[in-house]
Amino acid sequence: MLLSLGLILLCQLVGEAIAHGTGVPVPGPVIGLVLCVLLLAARDRIGRLAPAELRDGTFEQTGRGILSHLSLLFIPAGVGVVQRLDVLAGNALAITLALLVSTVLSLAVTAWVFSAVARQTG
């Protein structure tokens, strides 16, 4: 459990280091995601040489644990709305329409293109 958590944090840390070190406009945690995939691929390559905790499903379980309450993690930033109520109220129409129309459009376009191309390519 602890090793798994440590490795997830390490992926993020190395990701942040790469992002800041090279100045690529890719966020550190997203690089960390790629590193996490590479870590799992490496684990399956070396087989029995990998630490037991990585082979018995604990790592997957730890990740699932963090992901199972993904919604919770957005609340602190969301409560920040109390700081910006004046801006939101002052531009209510522009902001509401921009968010609503753009979100509906992008959901529809994305899902439509995905399923159309998936049908074409079988």
Added chain:
Amino acid sequence: MNDEVFALWVYLARTPLLWLTVTILVYCLCDRFSAALHRNPLANPVLLSMCLVGLLVRGTGTPYGTYFDGAQFVHFLLGPATVALGIPLYQNRQLVLRSILPMACALVAGSVTALVSAVMIARMLGASPTIVTSIAPKSVTAAVAMGVSGRLGGDPALTAVLVILTGILGAVVVTPLMNGLGITDKWARGFAAGLAAHGIGTARAFQVDPLAGTFAGIAMGLNALLTALLVPLLV
């Protein structure tokens, strides 16, 4: 309020413990409520928790900074959670690789749509350049969107709020919208939720189907990359 109660409040209100506890317990309550309503999209746990905690913070006259001192421990986990999305991605790698072409096409189409439509509508309705820049990366996960907005002269705190509102909106409308459009492909629905509504859409997709959640997670990561590259060209 009598003096002793007030003194106790002053003490508790300054420790991170109070607002961390409030955030977690309010979420547990709202999550139960959402489950009791069979995950009805309108009973979105993020929306409910945000309103309740926001009312408490406002009602007690607590500065947001003081609230965040406690809540930051939860906020911090957004990074590790993004990394952990690599786990379902790896487990489903064969399925994902088979869908690489639909994903690439949907990513470009969706990302450009999200960005261009938000910027154009905000501009047309007379929003200030600061607001336009702050709204541009609204579909991308909070940490990334705030970075993009800050670099280009937007207001990162406003961007965070717009990102969360977009996420909630996306999570609420995705199921009825997809049903209305007759799109039944679960992977397409998941991918769209993650692209347009980042982690909150991804959380919604995981509620519906684990594989849809996986596709949502991939879309969220890819859109974060693409939007970070595209926004500077547009605003």
